[in-house]
Amino acid sequence: MSSxxxxxxxxGGGTKCRARLEDVDGNVLGEGVSGPANIMRDSDLAKASIxxxxxxxxxxxxxxxxxxxxxxxxxxxxxxxxxxxxxxAKQQFEQWQHPFHSLHVLSxxxxxxxxxHNGNPGAAIIIGTGxxxxxxxxxxxxxxxxxxxxxxxKASGAWLGLKAVQHTLLCLDELEEKDELAAxxxxxxQSSCTQEIVAKCxxxxxxxxxxxxxxxxxxxxxxxxKVTALFEEGAVYIERMAKRLLxxxxxxxxxxxxxxxxxxxxxxxxxxxxxVPCKATPQQGAIYHAKAAFNHKEGEK
Numbered sequence: 001m002s003s004x005x006x007x008x009x010x011x012g013g014g015t016k017c018r019a020r021l022e023d024v025d026g027n028v029l030g031e032g033v034s035g036p037a038n039i040m041r042d043s044d045l046a047k048a049s050i051x052x053x054x055x056x057x058x059x060x061x062x063x064x065x066x067x068x069x070x071x072x073x074x075x076x077x078x079x080x081x082x083x084x085x086x087x088x089a090k091q092q093f094e095q096w097q098h099p100f101h102s103l104h105v106l107s108x109x110x111x112x113x114x115x116x117h118n119g120n121p122g123a124a125i126i127i128g129t130g131x132x133x134x135x136x137x138x139x140x141x142x143x144x145x146x147x148x149x150x151x152x153x154k155a156s157g158a159w160l161g162l163k164a165v166q167h168t169l170l171c172l173d174e175l176e177e178k179d180e181l182a183a184x185x186x187x188x189x190q191s192s193c194t195q196e197i198v199a200k201c202x203x204x205x206x207x208x209x210x211x212x213x214x215x216x217x218x219x220x221x222x223x224x225x226k227v228t229a230l231f232e233e234g235a236v237y238i239e240r241m242a243k244r245l246l247x248x249x250x251x252x253x254x255x256x257x258x259x260x261x262x263x264x265x266x267x268x269x270x271x272x273x274x275x276v277p278c279k280a281t282p283q284q285g286a287i288y289h290a291k292a293a294f295n296h297k298e299g300e301k
Contacts, residue, residue, distance in 0.1 A: 006075050008290075010037070010054075013128060014158065014207055018281075020283035030058060032053040032054065032057035035052070039082070041205065054077070058070050073099060078288070080108040084107040104293040106289050112254075115279070116276075117136065117254065121136055122254060122276075125245070127155060127263055133242070149209075156259070164230070165189075167181060181226045184212075234263065238267075253276070
């Protein structure tokens with residue numbers, strides 16, 4: 001493998017895009033973070049976020065002359081992206097005339113699962129802005145959920161935020177009793193007028209709704225009734241997902257994402273017994289995929 005090449009692992013979700021830069025020997029050189037990278041929702045934004053994150057990773061690689069000379073054309077990119085589980089979105093994205101040496105796309109869920117188990121068989125659930133689960137069996141993935149917001153992604157940050165806004169509107173219409181959750185949402189949206197809230201939410205994307213979870217978590221810890229009920233409803237769904245993934249296998253389960261620790265606390269003892277910490281990051285899982293695809297292509301020459 002040419003020492004002139006570098007490997008980039010991308011973890012692109014509905015809120016953030018993270019990049020990891022490695023040399024051919026697997027030494028991490030730099031990392032970068034940029035904006036959303038969901039190719040189903042906004043392919044152009046995802047492309048911009050990927051390039052931004054990679055450029056930041058390169059700039060963070062250090063001041064040595066070698067690092068300063070890294071160009072995008074030297075980068076073999078493995079991109080684990082939200083929305084890439086939808087084949088039509090993936091195929092359209094792969095038509096991108098990208099500036100890299102090569103680009104190898106898989107879903108953010110699959111990259112996370114491969115990284116979590118270091119390429120070995122195992123299950124993973126991502127629960128952050130969105131929600132989805134998969135089982136990697138060594139040759140293929142078995143997916144559960146991941147159908148996208150608002151028709152899917154139950155229990156996710158986006159789902160929780162949407163439920164909070166819906167509850168707030170009911171409170172403002174005096175169809176439910178006003179409470180701390182409604183007050184927090186009104187503060188976050190800087191309005192207690194239903195028309196203004198509806199107008200603001202018309203421009204919302206998944207990460208806007210997910211941002212409301214930051215205001216919900218303190219209310220969860222103080223056991224505010226509506227917030228507790230929402231998280232309990234989400235936890236039931238995540239438990240069902242975990243049981244479905246683990247039903248026919250003896251593999252372990254890794255939980256990934258900003259809400260993973262919150263929901264793990266709700267698991268039954270049988271599911272908790274099969275939880276394992278992630279062995280590597282989604283970015284490393286994407287690099288694992290990129291190296292396998294790159295070596296396979298090289299072997300065909």
